[in-house]
Amino acid sequence: MTVSVFIDGAEGTTGLEIRERLAGRGDIALIQLDDARRKDLDARRQALNDADFVILCLPDDAAREAVALIDNDRTRVIDASTAHRTGDGWTYGFAELEPGQAAAIAEARRVSNPGCYPTGFLALVRPLVRAGLVPVDWPLTVNAVSGYSGGGKSMIAEFEHAAAPPAARPYALGLAHKHVAEMQKHARIEHPPLFAPSVANTYRGMIVEVPLPLHAFSRRPGLHVCEAVLGEAYRDCALITLADGDAKTVAIEDDAGSDRLTIRVCGNPDTGQARLIATLDNLGKGAAGAAVQNLNIMAGFDPVAGLTV
Numbered sequence: 001m002t003v004s005v006f007i008d009g010a011e012g013t014t015g016l017e018i019r020e021r022l023a024g025r026g027d028i029a030l031i032q033l034d035d036a037r038r039k040d041l042d043a044r045r046q047a048l049n050d051a052d053f054v055i056l057c058l059p060d061d062a063a064r065e066a067v068a069l070i071d072n073d074r075t076r077v078i079d080a081s082t083a084h085r086t087g088d089g090w091t092y093g094f095a096e097l098e099p100g101q102a103a104a105i106a107e108a109r110r111v112s113n114p115g116c117y118p119t120g121f122l123a124l125v126r127p128l129v130r131a132g133l134v135p136v137d138w139p140l141t142v143n144a145v146s147g148y149s150g151g152g153k154s155m156i157a158e159f160e161h162a163a164a165p166p167a168a169r170p171y172a173l174g175l176a177h178k179h180v181a182e183m184q185k186h187a188r189i190e191h192p193p194l195f196a197p198s199v200a201n202t203y204r205g206m207i208v209e210v211p212l213p214l215h216a217f218s219r220r221p222g223l224h225v226c227e228a229v230l231g232e233a234y235r236d237c238a239l240i241t242l243a244d245g246d247a248k249t250v251a252i253e254d255d256a257g258s259d260r261l262t263i264r265v266c267g268n269p270d271t272g273q274a275r276l277i278a279t280l281d282n283l284g285k286g287a288a289g290a291a292v293q294n295l296n297i298m299a300g301f302d303p304v305a306g307l308t309v
């Protein structure tokens with residue numbers, strides 16, 4: 001079976017990565033617009049309605065516009081932007097997050113790809129909340145470092161053309177980052193997490209960390225209990241690995257250039273203080289890899305076709 005796919009925003013950072021992953025696949029026929037027509041409304045409308053699957057790699061407003069241009073019941077959409085991640089009528093495109101989520105994605109007409117930071121945060125936290133180990137009313141904190149490609153073409157240009165780019169730059173200091181609502185909703189927790197991201201002077205890759213005072217929780221779970229719950233949650237997942245919590249170092253490069261997500265439960269068993277740490281590529285499992293995984297699931301292909309495990 002061959003399906004037709006149109007990537008709206010195919011010349012952007014995420015769009016190009018998706019095209020790379022789909023290139024050469026015999027089960028996918030790409031609908032492409034040349035440079036002169038890629039932002040032309042009529043050309044986009046035509047391509048959006050001709051395709052079996054559309055992957056939106058656009059700024060939020062353009063993504064909303066693209067969805068509105070689809071006037072048939074057949075075209076199925078995967079949106080990589082933030083526009084629909086907390087909205088009604090959209091299936092959250094994180095296949096491993098909940099039991100039954102992959103099956104819901106397989107049936108969905110509108111799938112919202114998770115944000116890169118929420119992918120790391122939710123993978124670490126959601127199984128522990130679901131198991132009742134992390135209380136739903138606990139005020140969680142998320143520390144994270146991303147490569148600068150996370151900010152798309154404009155941030156890439158900023159870092160690559162600056163005379164002296166910063167080695168690392170904390171941002172979202174007003175604690176109102178666009179990912180906070182998405183993290184809260186899909187972790188199913190009562191308070192917005194305190195999200196402290198930084199961007200580093202490296203192209204791709206990210207570290208997402210959640211510090212947890214396990215000793216303060218009513219059930220006082222040990223590190224090994226958290227590890228067992230996470231190991232069970234992702235037991236059959238090709239893209240998610242529970243790695244050794246005794247690692248001496250973790251690096252932003254660990255999963256860069258792949259579609260993997262690696263999680264670890266580090267910390268001090270004597271004090272009951274934990275550091276849950278996820279590494280992934282913002283452009284891999286954090287964006288393009290997840291979009292291709294969702295496309296595979298929706299089209300009934302091998303879920304990891306075209307992906308680097």
Ligand SMILES: NC(=O)C1=CN([C@@H]2O[C@H](COP(=O)(O)OP(=O)(O)OC[C@H]3O[C@@H](n4cnc5c(N)ncnc54)[C@H](OP(=O)(O)O)[C@@H]3O)[C@@H](O)[C@H]2O)C=CC1
Pocket residue numbers: 008009010011012013014015038039056057058059060062080081082114115116149150151152153154282283286287
């Ligand atoms: N970069 C990342 O790590 C991640 C990005 N995302 C999300 O994916 C989406 C794309 O991000 P990213 O690839 O980084 O962004 P880029 O800025 O690199 O690419 C966006 C692309 O969209 C094009 N575009 C803008 N407006 C329109 C329009 N009206 N019609 C057609 N094309 C348009 C741009 O054109 P032009 O080339 O002319 O500027 C550009 O090619 C965003 O919503 C982002 O939030 C999600 C997860 C991770």
Ligand SMILES: CC(=O)N[C@@H](CCC(=O)OP(=O)(O)O)C(=O)O
Pocket residue numbers: 080081082114115116117146147148149150151155178179197198199282286287
């Ligand atoms: C370094 C950097 O700027 N990162 C982006 C997030 C990129 C991303 O994955 O978020 P979306 O999927 O929601 O676009 C930011 O913080 O806005």
